[in-house]
Amino acid sequence: MRAEFGGQDGVGAARPERGGVMADLLDARTYRAALYVLLAFPVGVVCFGVLLCGVLLGVVTLPLVVGAGFLLASLWLVRGLADLQRWMAALVGVRFEPRLPRAYSGVLPWLRAVLADGETYRALLFHVIQLPLSLACWVALLNLLALAAAGLGAPLWVNAPGLAFVWQEYTVQLHEWSVLGMMLLGLGSLLLTGGLLNLLGRVWARLVVALLAPDLGAEAAQREVVALRRAAGRVALGDDLPGTLADLTAQALAASTAHGIALVGGDGGALAQAGLLDPALTGPVERPPVSGEADVRLAASGRTLVTLPVTLPPTAAREDGGTLRAVYAAGTRPAEQELAFLLSIADHAGTALHASQLIQRAGERAGEQERARLARELHDSVAQALYGITLGAKTARATLDRDPAKARASLEYTISLAEGGVSEMKALLFSLRPDALEEGGLIAALSQHAHAMEARHGLKVHADMPAEPHLTPDGQAAAYRVTQEALHNVVKHARATQVWLGVRQDAGRVTVTVRDDGRGFDPHAQGRGTLGQRSMRERAEGAGGTLDVQSAPGEGTIVTLRLPTAPGGVPDRAAEPVAGHRESA
Numbered sequence: 183m184r185a186e187f188g189g190q191d192g193v194g195a196a197r198p199e200r201g202g203v204m205a206d207l208l209d210a211r212t213y214r215a216a217l218y219v220l221l222a223f224p225v226g227v228v229c230f231g232v233l234l235c236g237v238l239l240g241v242v243t244l245p246l247v248v249g250a251g252f253l254l255a256s257l258w259l260v261r262g263l264a265d266l267q268r269w270m271a272a273l274v275g276v277r278f279e280p281r282l283p284r285a286y287s288g289v290l291p292w293l294r295a296v297l298a299d300g301e302t303y304r305a306l307l308f309h310v311i312q313l314p315l316s317l318a319c320w321v322a323l324l325n326l327l328a329l330a331a332a333g334l335g336a337p338l339w340v341n342a343p344g345l346a347f348v349w350q351e352y353t354v355q356l357h358e359w360s361v362l363g364m365m366l367l368g369l370g371s372l373l374l375t376g377g378l379l380n381l382l383g384r385v386w387a388r389l390v391v392a393l394l395a396p397d398l399g400a401e402a403a404q405r406e407v408v409a410l411r412r413a414a415g416r417v418a419l420g421d422d423l424p425g426t427l428a429d430l431t432a433q434a435l436a437a438s439t440a441h442g443i444a445l446v447g448g449d450g451g452a453l454a455q456a457g458l459l460d461p462a463l464t465g466p467v468e469r470p471p472v473s474g475e476a477d478v479r480l481a482a483s484g485r486t487l488v489t490l491p492v493t494l495p496p497t498a499a500r501e502d503g504g505t506l507r508a509v510y511a512a513g514t515r516p517a518e519q520e521l522a523f524l525l526s527i528a529d530h531a532g533t534a535l536h537a538s539q540l541i542q543r544a545g546e547r548a549g550e551q552e553r554a555r556l557a558r559e560l561h562d563s564v565a566q567a568l569y570g571i572t573l574g575a576k577t578a579r580a581t582l583d584r585d586p587a588k589a590r591a592s593l594e595y596t597i598s599l600a601e602g603g604v605s606e607m608k609a610l611l612f613s614l615r616p617d618a619l620e621e622g623g624l625i626a627a628l629s630q631h632a633h634a635m636e637a638r639h640g641l642k643v644h645a646d647m648p649a650e651p652h653l654t655p656d657g658q659a660a661a662y663r664v665t666q667e668a669l670h671n672v673v674k675h676a677r678a679t680q681v682w683l684g685v686r687q688d689a690g691r692v693t694v695t696v697r698d699d700g701r702g703f704d705p706h707a708q709g710r711g712t713l714g715q716r717s718m719r720e721r722a723e724g725a726g727g728t729l730d731v732q733s734a735p736g737e738g739t740i741v742t743l744r745l746p747t748a749p750g751g752v753p754d755r756a757a758e759p760v761a762g763h764r765e766s767a
Contacts, residue, residue, distance in 0.1 A: 206376030211275065215383030218273040219323065222316035222386070225270065229263045230313045233306075254289070257296060264305035267312075268394050274387040278395070308393040315389075319382055326375040333368020336361045410526055423538040427454035427531060434527045438520055440508040441485070445492065445531050448502035460509045462487045467505055476521045486510040488521065490528045494536050503532045571596050598637060623650045624658050625685065628665055632683055639673050647685040651692040654748040660725035661685075661694050661745060664718045668696040668741040671714060676700025676739060687747065694743040702733045718743075 206212050236256030243249035268278045296302050412433055427445050435443045435456040442458030450466040462481035471477040471491045481487040488510065492503035506528040510516060516524075574596030582589040625647045632643040653661060665683070672678050678700030686693045715731060718741075722729040727745035 204373070206380050207373065209376075209380065211383060212376050212379045214273045214275075215379045215386070216323075218270060218386060219316065219319045219379070219382055221270060221273075222312060223320050225266070226309070226312035226316045229267075229309045232263075233259060233309060254293070257293075257302070260302055260306050260309065261296065263309065264301075264394055267305075267308060267390065271387070271390040271394065274383045274390070276387050276390050304393045308389070311389070311393075322378065323375060326371050326378065330368045330371035330375060333364045333366070333371060336364035336368065410523070410530075414530065423534060424454070426534045428456070430454065430527055430531050430534070431456040434506075434508070434524060438508065438524065439514075439516065440488075440510055440524075443506070443508045443524075445504065445506055447504040453504065458509060460485060460487075462509060463507045471505065474525070476525065478515060478521075481509060483509075484512045486512065486514055486516075488516060488524065490521075490525050492528045492532045492535070494532050503535055506531060571600055624653065624661055625650050627662050628683065628685070631666060631669065632681075635669055635673065635681070641673070641678065642680045644680065644682045646683070649687070651685055651687040652747045653692055653745060654725070657692070657725045657727070657745045657748065660721045660727065661692070661743060663721055664729065664741075664743050665694055665696060667714050667718050672696070672698045672700060672739075676702070678738065690747050692745045692747055694745070696741045697738065699738045702735050702737045702739055704735060705731055705733055 233256055236252050236259065240249040240252035240256060243252060268276075271278070410433075412429075431443045431445055431454045434440070440457065442456070442460050442463055444455040444463035445453040446464060446467075447453050450464060452464045455463060460481065460483055462483065462485070467489060469477070471489050473491050473493055475491075477489040479487055479489075486509065488508045490506045490508075492506055494503040506524060508516075508524060574592045578589040578592035578596065581592065628647065629645065632645055635641050636643050651661075669681065669683075672681055676698045678698035680699050682695070682697040684693075684695040684697075715729075719729045722743055722745070725745055727743060730742040730744075731739065732742070733739040
């Protein structure tokens with residue numbers, strides 16, 4: 183809950199210029215203050231009487247247990263009647279924002295919270311002060327009003343028959359000038375009453391703010407904690423740098439008293455901005471602020487400008503992270519606690535900028551690594567295939583006339599290399615395009631890869647993949663990568679001549695098997711397996727599946743991947759054989 187001061191001079195606003203001797207009597211705030219003073223005394227009597235009776239009844243009946251209820255009710259009334267006083271304070275220009283009621287979690291927790299809250303004791307002090315102060319206001323105002331009435335009504339009663347003023351042995355006769363003097367005295371008393379009412383309105387407004395306004399420091403600290411927690415969560419997400427910076431400025435504006443906040447880059451351009459658009463929030467900074475400190479100065483617009491550094495770590499690609507700037511109302515300076523909060527927001531912005539740099543650098547490095555891998559794949563497969571095709575074609579051309587049989591064999595070899603090169607290229611395209619599996623399907627991708635293995639390494643691949651399995655995109659990617667790694671291990675380690683590749687779906691589960699007739703190995707001797715096996719297990723677990731590797735020296739290896747089917751039933755193509763599928767890929 184916040185207090186807004188918009189009514190009385192001197193409370194949260196500059197005091198307006200006086201409009202002459204009749205200004206107070208012509209000011210509507212004077213009559214609102216009069217109404218407040220008129221109500222303050224009876225309300226003070228009721229509040230003081232109710233609280234005093236409640237406490238006395240509670241103390242007297244405390245041995246009867248009922249007294250505890252009276253005391254608790256009196257404690258609740260202290261805060262409840264304070265809300266009534268806050269509502270009345272609108273008459274003197276003080277308005278409070280509504281606040282949510284305190285969450286009730288039991289009598290004892292409520293009692294501890296109320297007794298530990300300084301607002302309770304300030305409200306009680308206001309109830310105690312209100313009665314004598316309002317009584318004093320009534321006495322002073324009644325005397326002034328009586329004097330004003332007597333003076334302004336002098337023509338009616340001064341010359342009344344039988345009325346004489348006697349002083350010692352003299353009888354005083356009042357003439358016209360005496361009546362005029364009394365009327366002027368009455369008018370002066372009336373003007374003094376208007377001025378006093380205006381003054382009393384400001385006094386009561388300051389008293390209400392001092393004793394009934396909530397602890398703004400505690401509320402500000404709570405808002406700052408919430409803002410920092412949200413800012414940390416947004417920075418940790420790190421998915422969108424412009425959105426993150428915009429959210430940081432919005433959180434800083436909401437939790438501070440600044441009128442406008444901007445995050446500015448090293449070149450003076452605004453990265454994100456919220457609130458008032460002041461020219462001082464953008465543009466090059468005259469003097470960069472010292473790290474960890476705030477530079478507070480007067481802006482050209484007359485407002486207060488605060489500039490804080492956005493610090494980047496030494497490992498960042500650039501040293502200058504820019505600045506966080508905030509503008510405040512003219513003549514105000516933010517508290518040290520608020521400056522520390524804004525500095526924390528600036529640190530969060532620096533973290534977001536550094537994280538964005540790291541993500542960009544990692545993406546560039548990943549792109550370089552992917553290009554290097556592609557170059558190796560092209561060199562090891564397609565380039566060698568093209569070189570072999572060239573040699574086979576030259577051999578066929580040289581032997582075509584004198585040895586047609588040898589030329590035919592060279593052409594067959596060339597055709598085989600060409601088919602292998604096409605398969606290798608298709609396999610590379612599948613690995614480069616993230617949507618290739620979703621468009622072409624798992625069976626087509628595995629068939630292309632198996633064909634490339636046959637053409638390149640001379641393996642005999644027996645494929646048993648009758649229909650496209652129903653897998654999620656993650657499941658498809660895991661199945662393709664695990665099978666690719668298993669076939670790579672067959673070529674690299676197993677020294678096999680034949681491989682059996684199978685894909686089956688039944689009972690809500692898809693099973694992919696890769697079996698070879700190679701030399702095998704002892705799985706227990708390798709602990710949790712090689713890096714390739716650990717990578718396959720992680721991919722399987724990431725897609726919600728499991729991986730089983732069975733092998734023994736001299737008996738080959740069986741790699742079995744089990745994945746759950748995708749929810750939503752079987753797709754249309756899952757029940758149909760894959761076009762172009764053959765038993766031996």
